[in-house]
Amino acid sequence: MDDIKQLFGKRIRELRKRHGFTQEVLAELIGIEPRNLLKIENAQTFPRVQTIQNLMEVLDCTPAELFNFEHLxxxxxxxxxxxxxxxxxxxxxxxxxxxxx
Structure with a gap:
């Protein structure tokens, strides 16, 4: 699970930067505290399903795009x-x- 958390955190950071969002802005847009987004990006926690849905909506991506780790x-x-x-x-x-x- 830790590998997935690391890969997912890296992917979220990449997509956030691609959209030009700071952690604070993205956190607000998806309805979580900035410290929780930091924990997701640093692989300290994995987001809840609702947060994943919000990420897909705000980052305008499909589940396949969100969980695409082939870019590494x-x-x-x-x-x-x-x-x-x-x-x-x-x-x-x-x-x-x-x-x-």
Missing amino acids: NDIELMRLKVIEQLKSDDELVKLVYKIIM
């Missing part, structure tokens, strides 16, 4: 997978730290 390149997908692995493995974090620092 291989590096972005690898980065998301690595981050997900690092969240659950402290030893791996130490190893990666030694390698890159």
Whole structure:
């Protein structure tokens, strides 16, 4: 589920910027607090169904367009997978730290 939240958050940020909305403006248009939109974009939470419907209406997109993650390149997908692995493995974090620092 965390991968989906990250992909979805990235997609919302992309669509928001494409429409020229700030987080505050989009949040107001879809009826949520700006802090909640920030949580969605940062993959801390997943929106309710009503919020998803409001996003589709305001961003003028279909469900297929909203959930289209194919635009992410291989590096972005690898980065998301690595981050997900690092969240659950402290030893791996130490190893990666030694390698890159």
